[in-house]
Structure formats: C-alpha cells, structure tokens
Amino acid sequence: MKKIFALALCSIAMGSTMAYAEETEAQAEMNGYIQDGLAKFTSSNGLYSFRVGARAFIDGSYYFDDYTDRGSGANISSARVRVFSKLGNHFDFKFDVDFMSKGNMLKDVYLRWHSNKNGFFMLGNFIEPFSAENIQTTMNDPFITKSATVQAFGTGRRVGVSYRYYHPYFWGEAGAFSQAPSQEYVQGDKGYSLSARLLGRYTSEDFNIHAGGSINWSRPDAQGITNGSDDYNRSLVVGTNLESAVDKLQLAGATINNVSNVLKFGFEVMANYRNVYFKGEYIGAHYDRERDWNYNFQNAMGTFMGSMFPTISAYKALMGEDTKVKFYGVSVEAGVLVFGGDYKYNRVNALMNRPGGKTLELVARFNHTNLNDILPGSWWAQGARGAGFYTSSLHQAFGITNGSVSGGRLNTFTFGVNYYITNSVVARLDYNYAHLNHKYSLQYCEDKNLHSLQARLAFEF
Numbered sequence: 364m365k366k367i368f369a370l371a372l373c374s375i376a377m378g379s380t381m382a383y384a385e386e387t388e389a390q391a392e393m394n395g396y397i398q399d400g401l402a403k404f405t406s407s408n409g410l411y412s413f414r415v416g417a418r419a420f421i422d423g424s425y426y427f428d429d430y431t432d433r434g435s436g437a438n439i440s441s442a443r444v445r446v447f448s449k450l451g452n453h454f455d456f457k458f459d460v461d462f463m464s465k466g467n468m469l470k471d472v473y474l475r476w477h478s479n480k481n482g483f484f485m486l487g488n489f490i491e492p493f494s495a496e497n498i499q500t501t502m503n504d505p506f507i508t509k510s511a512t513v514q515a516f517g518t519g520r521r522v523g524v525s526y527r528y529y530h531p532y533f534w535g536e537a538g539a540f541s542q543a544p545s546q547e548y549v550q551g552d553k554g555y556s557l558s559a560r561l562l563g564r565y566t567s568e569d570f571n572i573h574a575g576g577s578i579n580w581s582r583p584d585a586q587g588i589t590n591g592s593d594d595y596n597r598s599l600v601v602g603t604n605l606e607s608a609v610d611k612l613q614l615a616g617a618t619i620n621n622v623s624n625v626l627k628f629g630f631e632v633m634a635n636y637r638n639v640y641f642k643g644e645y646i647g648a649h650y651d652r653e654r655d656w657n658y659n660f661q662n663a664m665g666t667f668m669g670s671m672f673p674t675i676s677a678y679k680a681l682m683g684e685d686t687k688v689k690f691y692g693v694s695v696e697a698g699v700l701v702f703g704g705d706y707k708y709n710r711v712n713a714l715m716n717r718p719g720g721k722t723l724e725l726v727a728r729f730n731h732t733n734l735n736d737i738l739p740g741s742w743w744a745q746g747a748r749g750a751g752f753y754t755s756s757l758h759q760a761f762g763i764t765n766g767s768v769s770g771g772r773l774n775t776f777t778f779g780v781n782y783y784i785t786n787s788v789v790a791r792l793d794y795n796y797a798h799l800n801h802k803y804s805l806q807y808c809e810d811k812n813l814h815s816l817q818a819r820l821a822f823e824f
Contacts, residue, residue: 413448418823424609430809491518491558492536503717511603512692551585551593571708572634595655617770638700650688686766696728720785734770771801
C-alpha cells in the first residue's frame with residue numbers, strides 16, 4: 364500500500380515542484396469565499412484568514428407508489444459546520460462535518476498546497492476525482508438527488524492524496540486513496556484505489572465546452588478474516604433508491620460477493636452557451652471476482668458431491684469459473700436560466716457554478732442504469748437451495764447457481780424548477796418518474812412505475 368501511494372505521489376508531482384508566488388485562480392476562489400463569510404478573521408498582513416460557516420438542507424418528498432410502500436415525509440438531510448482557512452502564501456485548509464450523516468460525520472477535511480500557477484496538491488479526506496456529477500457538491504447540483512447511475516457507481520470520499528492541474532485547454536486530477544474514515548474496527552486489510560479525471564476544453568465568456576473521461580481502480584475493504592484469510596470475503600452492495608431524497612429504500616440493487624477488485628470508467632461532455640447548458644455521461648463498472656477454491660473444495664470432500672467430482676479441476680468445472688460482473692449507466696441533462704443571468708463555467712473544478720441570486724432555472728434529466736449481468740444460457744428457477752440462475756438441470760438439482768447477477772434495470776426522468784433566492788439560499792422542486800424492471804426480484808418484481816414529487820430548501824453561509 365505504501366509503495367502504491369509513493370508511486371502515485373511521484374507520478375502526479377512531475378512538473379509541479381516549484382512554488383508559485385502569485386495568487387492562483389484556486390486561491391482567489393477560496394479567498395473570495397472566506398471574505399463572504401459572516402464569521403471570519405484575517406491577519407493584519409493578509410497571509411492568514413479563516414471563516415466559520417454552515418449548510419443545511421430541508422427536504423420533503425411525496426411518493427406515488429406502485430406496489431411497495433415508500434415513506435413520504437420531510438427531514439433535515441444535511442446540517443453541516445465548516446471551517447475554511449488560508450495558511451500563508453501557498454496553503455489553505457477545509458474542515459467540514461455533517462451532523463445528520465449516519466456513521467461517519469466527516470466530509471471534506473483536507474490541506475491544499477498550491478505548488479504552481481495552475482495546480483495544487485490535496486491531502487486528507489475528499490471525494491475521488493471521477494465523473495462530473497459524482498464530484499459536484501450537492502449545494503450546486505441542479506437536481507435534489509444524484510442520478511441512479513452515480514448513486515450506484517459513485518466513488519464517494521476517501522482518505523488520500525491527489526494533484527490537480529487546471530489550464531485553459533486542459534484539466535486533470537489524479538490521486539491515490541485508502542479507505543473511508545470509520546470508528547468501527549474490522550480485521551483485515553483496508554481497501555485502496557487509484558482515480559483520475561482528464562478533460563480537454565475550450566472556455567470563454569459566453570461559450571464553454573469540455574470533453575474527457577475518468578477511470579477508477581479499487582480493491583474493496585476486507586470484511587474480517589474468513590478461513591484464515593481476508594482475500595475472498597470482500598463484498599459490495601451496488602444499488603440505488605431511484606433518486607429519492609427522503610426514503611432510502613433501494614428498490615434496485617444487488618450484492619456482489621468475492622470481489623477482488625473493481626474497475627470503473629466514464630466519459631463525459633459538458634457545454635453551455637450563455638443561459639443554456641448540457642451534460643452527458645456514461646459510466647461502466649466491472650467487478651472481478653475470485654473464490655477460495657482450495658477451501659471450498661476441501662469442504663466438499665466427504666460429501667456426495669465430493670465423491671462425484673473428486674479433483675479440484677472437476678470441482679471447478681462443476682461450479683463454473685469466476686466471472687466478471689459488468690454494469691453500466693447513462694445520464695443526459697440540460698438546463699436553462701429563464702431570468703437572472705448566464706451560466707458560469709468554473710475552470711478550477713471543471714463544473715458549472717451555481718447561479719446567482721434572483722435566478723429562475725428549469726432543468727431536465729434522463730438516466731438509464733443497468734444492474735443486470737446474466738450469463739448466456741442461464742435460466743431463472745427454483746432450485747434445491749432457493750431461486751436463482753442455473754446453467755443446467757444438474758446444477759439446479761444440486762442448488763448450484765451460476766455467476767449471474769440481477770439488480771434490476773431502470774429508466775428515470777426528472778424535471779426540476781430551481782429558484783435561487785439569494786446567492787446562498789435555493790429552493791428546488793423536482794418531479795421524478797422511474798420505470799423499474801426488476802423481474803427476478805421476489806420482493807420488488809411488482810414495482811414498475813414509480814413517481815415522486817420532491818422539494819428542498821437549501822442554504823449556506
């Protein structure tokens with residue numbers, strides 16, 4: 364693990380070792396944010412400053428259910444306290460905690476070193492560079508919830524180090540990460556990942572466009588020690604709550620066992636012309652699996668199955684090879700500012716800025732997410748050990764399911780109206796329709812057409 368971090372750090376540091384004396388674009392953005400704060404402090408020479416701020420989301424949702432009942436209601440989904448600080452000419456710091464977050468309260472906790480005019484290193488707990496929608500802060504996201512694709516495949520925040528380079532015609536960030544912070548101790552090696560987002564772009568006052576992609580390779584956290592090893596018990600739950608803000612029930616999703624590593628990759632394009640913007644993304648996720656064959660074979664010895672398949676090669680042939688699980692998702696969205704100004708492209712983050720106060724915005728999004736990977740020749744049936752996908756009547760008789768995974772397939776359509784009351788207060792209203800095909804789920808096979816009406820009041824200072 365140390366070698367991976369060292370190699371990644373050396374790679375992303377090339378060409379970025381000289382400190383830059385003038386204020387960079389990223390520093391100017393941070394300093395402006397500090398100066399807008401209500402509770403702030405600045406030293407007499409201007410080299411040190413900090414501000415204390417907060418953010419809160421008040422959400423309400425009403426669900427028009429198909430078969431499974433979802434809980435309509437209201438809640439406070441986020442209540443955060445944040446500290447931003449400038450530390451001399453080349454460093455700044457952010458500390459962000461969310462009191463409504465279950466388990467881990469830490470959000471962004473990082474130190475940045477602005478090493479040159481167009482780049483900085485970042486060390487701490489922050490979101491991995493992957494996908495425009497994935498890294499977009501919730502306050503600035505034009506929709507109340509992330510798309511089903513990002514809910515299922517998003518990378519989230521982890522402890523790590525990265526380097527970002529932002530140029531008028533190129534943007535790139537790459538980093539190495541370990542596990543997410545946790546107060547719960549679990550035996551076994553922690554996971555780690557390598558992640559990068561690379562873009563080519565053109566920027567101007569009226570028209571901006573970028574195109575590129577992201578890649579993320581990870582090894583999940585071990586889940587303790589099983590049979591003397593932590594290599595074969597790594598499992599992941601991949602799913603989505605159908606873009607719901609209040610009810611978190613995952614009507615589409617699957618558990619993938621024996622995961623050795625995960626490769627995620629994505630392509631994105633984003634553009635705006637004055638008061639109109641467009642964004643499209645594709646994300647694929649491949650999950651490699653590996654079973655503990657020696658242990659499983661030894662357990663089968665002395666049984667009827669063991670007598671029929673007495674060698675490990677014969678046992679493997681019966682059970683089937685370790686196959687890769689492949690999921691994907693596509694999202695397309697667009698927006699228009701009816702009044703209040705034009706969209707502004709953020710060159711530091713390669714995202715659209717949140718519109719200013721007294722602005723009305725209309726947005727729409729289509730998303731397709733496929734959480735099914737069914738092996739050719741499989742059929743769904745009741746076997747000796749329950750329902751599942753089988754390859755032959757012999758497998759069905761023994762209750763040996765194959766490596767097929769069915770988490771469901773869905774299309775969602777979201778239409779939103781956003782009114783930016785001030786620069787720091789936003790009211791959002793979303794209508795969402797989800798068409799779900801989860802026919803192999805005994806619990807959610809009857810859910811097909813689901814609607815929701817959701818509202819949010821968000822503010823920060």
